[in-house]
Amino acid sequence: MDPKAFRPPARVMIVAGKGGVGKTTVSAALAYCAASAGLETLIVEAEGKSGLTALFDRREPLGYQELVLSEPGQAGPGSAGLRARTLTPDDALVEYLEDHGLRRISKRLSATGTLDVVATAIPGIKDILVLGKVKQLEALSASRADGAPEFIVVDAPAAGHAVSFLASPFGLLDAAAVGPIRTQAADVIALLSDPERCQVMLVTMPEETPVNEAADTAFHLEDRTGVKLAPIVVNGLWPHLDLPGDTGGALLRAGAALDDSDLAALDRAAEFRRQRQKLQDAQVARLADMLPLEQLKLPYLFTTELGRSEVVTLSASLVEQLVRLRP
Amino acid sequence: MSALAQLAVERQTVICAGPGGVGKTTCAAAIALEGARLGRRACVVTIDPAKRLADALGLEVLTNEPHRVDLQRNAGPGELWALMLDTKTTFDDVVRRNAGSDEQARAILENRLYRNISGALGGTQEYMAMEKLYELHSEGRFDLVVVDTPPTRHALEFLDAPDRLLRFLNNRLFRLLMLPTRAGLRAIGMASQAMLRSISRVVGGAVVTDAMAFFSAFEGMEQGFRDRATRVQTLLADPGTAFVVVAAPRRDAVAEAIYFADRLRGSAARVETLVINRMFPSFGPLPTALGAGTPESPEVAALLTNLRDLDQVAGREEQHVAALAERLPGVPIVKVPFLSDDIHDLEGLTAVGRWLFGPPPEELRT
Secondary structure, three states: OOHHHOOOOOOEEEEEOOOOOOHHHHHHHHHHHHHHOOOOEEEEEOOOOOOOHHHHOOOOOOOOOOEEEEOOOOOOOOOOOEEEEEOOHHHHHHHHHHHHHHHHHHHHHHHOOHHHHHHHHOOOHHHHHHHHHHHHHHHHHHOOOOOOOOEEEEEOOOOOHHHHHHHHHHHHHHOOOOHHHHHHHHHHHHHHOOOOOEEEEEEEOOOHHHHHHHHHHHHHHHHHOOOEEOOEEEEEEOOOOOOOOOHHHHHHHOOOOOOHHHHHHHHHHHHHHHHHHHHHHHHHHHHHHHOOOOEEEEEOOOOOOOOHHHHHHHHHHHHHHHHHHOO | OOHHHHHHHHOOEEEEEOOOOOOHHHHHHHHHHHHHHOOOEEEEEEOOOOHHHHHHOOOOOOOOOOEEOOOHHHOOOOEEEEEEOOHHHHHHHHHHHHOOOHHHHHHHHOOHHHHHHHHHOOOHHHHHHHHHHHHHHHHOOOOEEEEEOOOOOOOOHHHHHHHHHHHHHOOHHHHHHOOOOOHHHHHHHHHHHHHHHHHHHHHOHHHHHHHHHHHHHHOOOHHHHHHHHHHHHHHHHOOOEEEEEEEOOOHHHHHHHHHHHHHHHOOOOOEEEEEEEEEOOOOOOOOHHHOOOOOOOHHHHHHHHHHHHHHHHHHHHHHHHHHHHHHOOOOOEEEEEOOOOOOOOHHHHHHHHHHHHOOOOOOOOO
16 A cells, blocks of 8 residues: 555544553554655644653653654655654643743742642633644644644543543633633634544544443544544454364364373463454444444554554554545 | 452551553452452442443442442352542532531632532542541441542552642642731732732633632631641551552553552552453463474464464563562562453452452463
């Protein structure tokens, strides 16, 4: 599959899912798709802490300043650069106050705990500020400003928080917050309501609780935000193996001889894999029943640690499936 | 008797800590059930149980008061009680208990800033979990209280929560502002006034008004909060209290568990047992007999691929466990296998209990 076949579904893709399902890995793979296709890409890490840099074989932690994870040309001929930065709620709040003439006292606001008071008095203010900043980046992107990213991937806060994170502008509008915050909320709602500008990609795993939570999150997002849901990623699917039903017979037919304990290990391992496959097939089917979204399936990778080469593998799989889904 | 069963029998308080999504609630419920099975009156405080487990424990609604669980076929000499923490109600109770008068309590409970605290101020849920634990402990109704800690990003947030809340309640800026009569503080008050005007301009005057009203209503209550926080810290360091760290054999979960263990090391509290949940079984490496001349049969190739895949997973998980074990020398490790279905009834808890408390069944991992 030609990586150039990738077309971003929207300028901003918010990747959401519960902790441990591989949200950051999917964000990295999706961003890599875009960079390979020649789009300047930015990953925004909303949680601060993540293993994102390790996925690109880097050791330095991610910070507020953009870090280049892949240089132009590094992800194949004609590929664009891939950058990443954090954008935590605290970063966003401080930046917002500074932008509004409080730069001089922002340290004192923080030291006296006044920021905590403000954030408590206006629940959702930090979320709206993170989203407001994303909207600012998206506006740069739309205007094709120099050096602006053409595709933005937001690695969202862990689920549970994902709904309140994305619903924050609606809550703030209802609460009739004043002035700049209210404008900010309205702008973010405009962003979330336009599927060309922004979509949400949910990530889950083929297990009972993650499937339930993904479905819950999807329904809540539709009810409370109206944001368009991209295909859902089912991550960590064990590749299907055609295992013979009779381990001993298969070995016999192949003329291989094993002692009893090796044979028993092989047989128990096969039984375990069959169970696992059955379980994940059932969960994938259940997800399809519960949620009328296209599914993108990513394989479980057996390697010790995920790094750049695994991101490349996963991104190739994503491109192929996304192209197939395209009408 | 296994180390974990011993805790269920001997301790008064067991705190299950660890990152989210590793089965902490299940583990806490199983420990309380084991306590009940062994004759104790046990209560599990859950934070956010998956719905079916909540149903199994009879926790359809937030009661915030312990509720006796019908153990049915699992009944033993003891009792199992459960409650699902209601942060807001717990906080309300704390306010009422500490308030000097009904009016003071009402002024706080009705304040808009206060009404947002339990939902919006980080660490409040953790603080209230500890508050509830202390309440249940001091009432003496139970022999054993098992607490499931909130699934925070950093599992140790509940250790910091009391301090964090106290800092919030002692907000220096607002405290100065609401004391205009203390003439000596006027000068500082002026600078603060200017600051508040700026805040009003950017986020609205209501924020400042609500905050002033809240902190003024709160006047005189902080000592009660402070004393209580100290007593909670004492309880956490008590020899009758045990910390159980629950983790999964994943890089992120292990990193958080290590962080937590390092943090606890500085305090009097100790990690008594480490539970590694959801481990894949190991079936051993490829049989050497087949190593070189692998027969060209797709069936056999699939069998071998499978064994190699599983061996790789097991190897990686063991590496993660080893990294964690190294940071917790001398702490017993209990490994629980990946069970194909989620735990959502008492039978399921009993099944997990066989791994948690007994010698593990022979047929799988050794």
